[in-house]
Amino acid sequence: MNKIFLPVLLALTLSACGTTPDTQATVEDRTGATATTATTAGPAGGAESTGLDGAGVAGSALPGDQYAGDPRKDPASPLSRRSVHFDFDSYVVKPEYRPMLEAHASYLQSKRDARVILQGNADERGSREYNLALGQKRAEAVRRALAVLGVSDAQMEAISFGEEKPRNEANTEAAHAENRRTDVVYADE
Amino acid sequence: MLRAVLYFPLLCLALLSVTFSARGAMEIQVIGGAASKIAVAMVPFQAAPGQPEPALPRIAGDDLERSGQFRLVDVTGMQQPVAPAQVNYGVWRGKGADALVIGQVAALPGGRFEVRFYLLDVIKQTQLAAFSYTITAAQWRATAHQIADIVYEKLTGIPGAFSSRIAYVQKQGKRFELRVADADGQNPRTVVRSNEPVISPRFSPDGARVVYVSFEDRKPVVYVQSLRDGGRSQVAAFKGSNSAPAWAPDGRRLAVVLTRDQASQIYLINADGSGLTRLTRGGNLDTEPVFSPDGQSIYFTSDRGGSAQIYRVAAKGGEPRRVTFSGGYNVSPAVSPDGRNLAYISREDGRFSVVLHELASGQTRVLTDTARDESPSFAPNGQAVLYATVQGGRGVLGTVSLDGKTRTRLSESGVDAREPAWGP
Numbered sequence: 001m002n003k004i005f006l007p008v009l010l011a012l013t014l015s016a017c018g019t020t021p022d023t024q025a026t027v028e029d030r031t032g033a034t035a036t037t038a039t040t041a042g043p044a045g046g047a048e049s050t051g052l053d054g055a056g057v058a059g060s061a062l063p064g065d066q067y068a069g070d071p072r073k074d075p076a077s078p079l080s081r082r083s084v085h086f087d088f089d090s091y092v093v094k095p096e097y098r099p100m101l102e103a104h105a106s107y108l109q110s111k112r113d114a115r116v117i118l119q120g121n122a123d124e125r126g127s128r129e130y131n132l133a134l135g136q137k138r139a140e141a142v143r144r145a146l147a148v149l150g151v152s153d154a155q156m157e158a159i160s161f162g163e164e165k166p167r168n169e170a171n172t173e174a175a176h177a178e179n180r181r182t183d184v185v186y187a188d189e
Numbered sequence: 190m191l192r193a194v195l196y197f198p199l200l201c202l203a204l205l206s207v208t209f210s211a212r213g214a215m216e217i218q219v220i221g222g223a224a225s226k227i228a229v230a231m232v233p234f235q236a237a238p239g240q241p242e243p244a245l246p247r248i249a250g251d252d253l254e255r256s257g258q259f260r261l262v263d264v265t266g267m268q269q270p271v272a273p274a275q276v277n278y279g280v281w282r283g284k285g286a287d288a289l290v291i292g293q294v295a296a297l298p299g300g301r302f303e304v305r306f307y308l309l310d311v312i313k314q315t316q317l318a319a320f321s322y323t324i325t326a327a328q329w330r331a332t333a334h335q336i337a338d339i340v341y342e343k344l345t346g347i348p349g350a351f352s353s354r355i356a357y358v359q360k361q362g363k364r365f366e367l368r369v370a371d372a373d374g375q376n377p378r379t380v381v382r383s384n385e386p387v388i389s390p391r392f393s394p395d396g397a398r399v400v401y402v403s404f405e406d407r408k409p410v411v412y413v414q415s416l417r418d419g420g421r422s423q424v425a426a427f428k429g430s431n432s433a434p435a436w437a438p439d440g441r442r443l444a445v446v447l448t449r450d451q452a453s454q455i456y457l458i459n460a461d462g463s464g465l466t467r468l469t470r471g472g473n474l475d476t477e478p479v480f481s482p483d484g485q486s487i488y489f490t491s492d493r494g495g496s497a498q499i500y501r502v503a504a505k506g507g508e509p510r511r512v513t514f515s516g517g518y519n520v521s522p523a524v525s526p527d528g529r530n531l532a533y534i535s536r537e538d539g540r541f542s543v544v545l546h547e548l549a550s551g552q553t554r555v556l557t558d559t560a561r562d563e564s565p566s567f568a569p570n571g572q573a574v575l576y577a578t579v580q581g582g583r584g585v586l587g588t589v590s591l592d593g594k595t596r597t598r599l600s601e602s603g604v605d606a607r608e609p610a611w612g613p
Contacts, residue, residue, distance in 0.1 A: 127564075134474070158429055
């Protein structure tokens with residue numbers, strides 16, 4: 001499994017450049033609300049993740065139900081790692097994130113009612129809308145990696161915050177690198 | 190005959206920098222200007238007791254000066270006619286004036302005012318325009334902008350855009366406000382308040398509604414909101430991200446970018462959220478759609494060629510054709526009202542600037558000298574481009590004329606302004 005992870009990811013990344021199914025859809029998901037005031041602010045939005053960034057942690061996923069508390073919060077578990085960082089102008093999930101994503105895939109397969117939101121982000125340089133689309137590419141890369149590991153589409157949503165919710169607001173290369181990432185956030189968190 | 194004034198020798202003001210006092214929310218700064226300007230004397234109108242401040246000729250004069258095409262003649266110490274019969278043309282000609290604006294304000298019962306104004310051609314000693322308005326105090330600034338529009342059109346032959354409005358997003362701390370203001374940045378009104386980001390506001394073609402992207406639902410969702418009653422609805426809240434809305438010229442359809450089929454792709458949707466159809470296909474990144482004024486084409490940004498470039502596709506679908514070829518990053522297209530020019534953001538040596546691109550010839554011109562420009566949009570009369578940039582570490586709004594020679598700043602102290610859009 002581990003050996004094929006990167007090649008499969010690359011293949012999927014490439015295949016994304018192919019066609020996606022054409023759709024003549026009608027409106028779905030339309031909440032259709034006609035609120036008359038415009039002051040609603042989402043529930044805390046853009047949940048802070050508790051990722052331990054940096055080098056990959058060795059070890060494989062453990063079944064979530066061995067923990068007394070919420071296994072996703074156990075600092076010893078790769079499930080507590082939530083951020084996937086990307087190189088400049090890159091949308092490829094690096095191999096160091098394999099253990100972390102395997103752990104989340106196992107958890108999601110063991111809890112079929114669990115749902116994750118993959119929140120892509122971009123650095124602040126350039127157009128806000130273009131950066132929103134770049135963040136989406138990063139979210140989509142992680143979504144595909146989890147799909148390869150067997151997570152069902154219904155359990156995942158890839159969205160983007162673009163440059164709008166930077167973790168580091170400085171205008172430095174280090175800050176930009178910190179902001180080029182996808183966060184794995186569970187819907188019930 | 191209206192153009193006659195333009196041909197008269199005018200004072201050359203190669204570089205002019207005027208800071209108007211901050212009479213309200215925004216400070217306006219004009220940098221540079223056309224080499225030859227029309228000299229207009231804005232004579233104080235006969236005042237009425239209780240009339241609002243500042244005076245009408247002052248507001249209209251600021252408008253004209255901001256366009257870069259006018260120079261205001263100093264009227265202090267001059268005779269101040271309030272009706273055409275009182276005008277001594279020789280005196281004004283001696284002051285270098287090409288045109289003269291005079292008028293009267295009279296108080297009416299019920300807090301209303303009657304405004305009369307006259308535009309006179311000093312050279313030919315003729316009347317170019319005369320109008321009267323019966324207004325409330327609340328219509329004061331709007332009346333001044335209308336006077337400026339009339340003066341501008343009579344003297345340049347091009348409709349004015351001083352009565353139009355702009356929308357922008359203001360960030361203060363962690364709070365975001367979508368605001369609508371007059372084209373001079375005054376009279377700002379907040380139409381959306383949120384603790385989450387708001388981006389990409391666009392006026393509907395009739396100016397009655399605004400579409401924007403809000404992150405209040407923990408992801409980008411497209412909302413349409415009435416500017417009359419504030420009522421709003423979600424137009425696109427599909428799985429994934431929903432963003433980059435653009436109105437079709439008929440005001441009934443929108444182009445939006447959705448990721449419901451994975452990659453960011455352009456779709457068309459009715460303004461009530463019905464009738465979704467997909468426009469672009471493939472796994473590339475397509476975003477920032479904008480309609481041509483005739484509604485037949487859509488310009489958009491795509492990475493399909495390996496770098497961010499602008500493409501055009503028929504609004505009914507088909508094969509997109511590339512529009513920009515130079516440089517590695519051309520984004521955020523805006524189309525001029527006559528459909529002949531694009532304005533967009535181009536990156537060159539790490540600097541992001543506003544570029545004007547004539548579609549017929551492919552010729553381009555860099556309009557700005559700032560390094561972090563974003564979100565260009567054309568004035569309704571096509572004579573200037575509104576954009577966002579960063580100055581002193583915070584976001585400010587600016588306008589630039591199509592020749593790049595006149596730039597203005599609309600800025601408010603202590604806040605970050607971004608994501609501007611020029612509306613009707």
